[in-house]
Amino acid sequence: MASLKALVGRSLRKVYHALPLSWAMRLKLKQLIFRGFAPVLSGTHAYRRWDQQVSDGSVAELAAIAATDDPAPLSVAAPAAPLRAKLALISHDANPHGAQYLALNLVRELQRMHQDVEVLMQNGGLLEPEFEAIAPLHRLYQMDQAELRAFAVRLREQGVQAVIANTTVPGLVIAPFREAGLRVVSLIHELPGIIAKYGLGQALLDLVDASDRVVISSEAVRKGVDGLVPPEALAGKLILRPQGLFTRSRYRGLDDLSEPRANLRRKLGVSEQAVVVLAVGFGDLRKGLDLLARAAAIAYRSEPNLHVVWVGNHEDEVKQDVDRMLEEAGIASRFHFVGLDFDTDDYYAGADVYALPSREDPFPSVVLESLSVGTPVVAFEGTGGGADLVADRAGLTVRAFDVDAYAQALLRICRDGELRARYARAGRDMVDTEYSFRRYAQDLLELCEVPAPRVSAIVPNYNYAHYLPHRLATLSAQTLPLTEILVLDDASSDDSVAVVQAHRGSYHPEPMIVRNERNSGSVFRQWLAGARRATGEFVWIAEADDEARPEMVESLVGALRADTSLVMAYCQSEAIDADGVVIAADYTGYTDDLSRDRWRSAYTATGAEEAIAGLAIKNTVPNVSAAVFRREALLRVLSEHEDEIVSYRVAGDWIVYLRLLALGRIHFEPRALNRHRRHTSSVTAALDLQRHYDEVVAAQALAARLYPLKEETSVAASNYAAHLREHFGLA
Known part of the structure; x- marks a missing residue:
């Protein structure tokens, strides 16, 4: 019955979105569907959400609008879903391996994003205390089937809305959670070999059947899943999304890696000239410990300074065989087994090359860790997502399990400094631009039907080192988590x-x-460079010396989400001096000559309305840090009018606003959520006064060309220009 309800729900949803109806007619259709099909749809997630909207009055509000039978205006939207939710994450155990570390760090990241997360543990392990230290932990392995079903129902009653199942193993216990009405998003990492080895074929089928979305980490996993699961079971569910980098190296972003290189060689007790090959993971046949040992023996013949270090535990039988192999090759002292070490920064940044000798590896995080600090990777072709990731971009791949070719690839990277530097640059850039863990977590939230607005913070900086730590802290503290922070340094001295x-x-x-x-x-x-590089739907140009209240971005993005006609939203600013002392509680003193009321309450306006009210007279958005923009519109303006905008020294931001508001509307928030730092020797104060005056007049002229102004606005603009001319002593 549950699968029938899901099928009916999906079918109706497709029809609903396909019909060319107005917004109001869609609402009426939805009312008819949920009333007419209530017996069939009552257990579906969509019906529960509709029922909640009915109970809290949201539907009544929308129905009043729909009664006109006209499309809703752009400024009217359904109430936005809450940005915070209660979620549960299932980890198959707590052993210190890749998938478990992903789960642990995903819980941490979701909590940093203000989500309420509970951990459901199928089996124990060394990491269990770490999970328990950061989130409520429930030990499923201590529950029988009846207790498990009751627990799933209790989670739903307590407000948990979705379960993230990390790996295929939760397929063994997922049914009660689905039956309780929880949304299920599954993360499948395993390749066919592992699924076969541990007998997880049925667990995979059960997990896919119970899942609303199935997230896979690489094309290799996709191919493996396609061969094990009927296509119809995956229809509309499968999403390819590699996890981002969840570790943080203290050496990331550094060009000079002499410190970790020296630290690593000192730790190993080898010479400073030693060539170091690194591998990290559980040493078994799947991870290719034996293959790396054979390749090392070959490479050592032509590189006597070669040392290999393996970080992690190992399978005893495999280790014994490898030890014999190393003894016979005479390189036992050159192959270092250091065991489990949780501080791996020096290893990744200090090695010459990373060896990924796995026979099968879906998407190993160790590859991202290596590339993030510029260490190239060597892998066997066709062995999983890691090999696919580095091929011809940030490392070398060779024919599967050809240890001779593998040895030569290791040596080539170690000996060719130019090639290694090229792969290092490519690897760092790849991780920085494509493998953000924050974006991965936001993707999962949206799959759980928790809104995750994407906001890119662009921080243009020139010689503001003193302010940057606190500025970045105010960005990190936003109650609406940012998608990314891009610090654009303009060759600071x-x-x-x-x-x-x-x-x-x-x-x-x-x-x-x-x-x-x-x-x-x-x-x-720099604004344009940032807008081009940004990935968010919204952009915040957060100048390096300003500050912000924690709720600023959430407030402004809330307005932008609620009204798609808006291209920017801004708030009132507090003025502070170089030391952070408040100069003025707000900028109403600057705008009172235009209106004593307008900037004391919230408003939404068209470009023409904003120009008439003051933007055609003077720049009524005194500080760009107080604004959040719709990226697409901002990028269009900055790109199409770049030459015009950069020709201004003082009024370039004003020109941007005037051009931007020709594309959409503006919203103002009267709370002073931004703190604008004003320096006594600011750019404006030091500029040639004639140029300042000329730019103001040019901006006023642009406003007059873009918008149909009232006569009183034109007169006010002329009067303001005359006032400036007199104030600057240019009369």
Whole structure:
């Protein structure tokens, strides 16, 4: 019956979205569907959500709008779903391996994003105390079937709305959670070999059947799943999404890695000239411990300074066979088994090359860890997502299990400095741009039907090293978690880059540093560079010396989400001096000559309305840090009008706002959630006064061309220009 309900629900949803109806007619159709099919749909997630909307009055509000039978205006939207939810994550055990570390770090990341997460543990392990230290932990292995069913129902009653099943193993226990009405998002990492070895074929089928979405980490996993699960069972469920990098190396972003290189060689007790090959993981046949040992014996013949280090525990029988092999080759002292070591920064950053000798590996995190610090990787072709990731981009792959070719590939990277540097740059850039763990967590939230608005914070910086730590802290503290923080350093002459590098590990998400070798000549070029690089739907240009209240972004993005006609939303600003002392509680003193009421309450306006009210007279958005933009619109304006905008020194931001509001509306939040730092020797104060005046007049002229202004607005603009001319002593 549950599968029939799911089928009916999916079919009706497809029809509903396919019909060319107005917004109001869609609402009426939805009312008819849920009333007419209530007996069939009553157990589905969609029906429960509709029933909740009915009970809290949301549907009544929308029905009043729908009664007009007209499409809803762009400024009206259904109430936004809450940004915080209660979730549960199932981990098959707590042993210190890749999938379990992914689960542990996913719980941490979701909690940093203000989600309420509970951990359901199928079996124990060494990491169990770490899970229990950060989240409520429930030991499923201590429950019988009746207790498990009752527990699943209790979770649902307590408000848990979705379960994330990490790996295939939760397929053994997933049915009660689905029956309790919880949404299920499964993360399948295993390749066919592991599924066969542990007899997980039926667990895979059961997990897929119970899942609303099935997330796989690589094409290799997709092919494996396709061969084990009927296509119809996967229809509409399968999503390819590799996990991002969840570890943080203190050496990430550094070009000079002499410190970890020296540390690693000192730790191993080898010479500073030693060539070090690294492998990390559980040493067994699947991970290719024996294959690496054979390749090392071959490579040592032509590279006597070669040392191999294996970090992690091992399977005793495999280790014994490898020990005999190493003794026979005379390289036992060159192959270092260091055991489990949780501080791996020096290993990854200090090695010359990372060896991934696995026979089968879906998407090993160790590859991302290596590439993030510029260590190239060598792998066997066709063995999983790690090999696919590095091939011809950030390392070398060779024919599967050809240990001679593997040895030569290791040596090639170690000996060819230019090749190694090229792979290092490519690997770092790949991880920085494609493998964000924050974006991965946001993707999973959306699959759990928890909204995760994507906001990119762009931090243009030039010589503000002193302010950067606190500025980045205010970004990290936002109640709406940011998708990314992009620090765009415009060739600072102070130690800005070093300051960000030293502190980046303490912020969430971890800031990415984009450094210009030469100054761009205009902060607005940095705005454009940031908008191009950003991945979020919304962009916050957070100037490096300003500050923000924790709720600022959530407030402004809430307005943007509720009204798709908005292209920007901004708030009132508090003015502070160089030391953070409040100069003014707000900017109403600056706008009172335009209106004593307008900027004291919230409003939404068209571009023309905003221009008439003041933006055609002077720049009524005194600080860009107080605004959040819809990225697509901002990028369009910055791209299409780049030459015009960068020609301004003072009024470039004003030009951006005028151009932007020709594309959509603006919203104002009267609370002073932004803190604008004003320096006594600011750019504006130091500029040639004639140029300042000329730019104001040019911006007013642009406003007059873009918008149909009232006569009183034009007169006010002329009066303001005359006032400036007199104030600057240009009359």
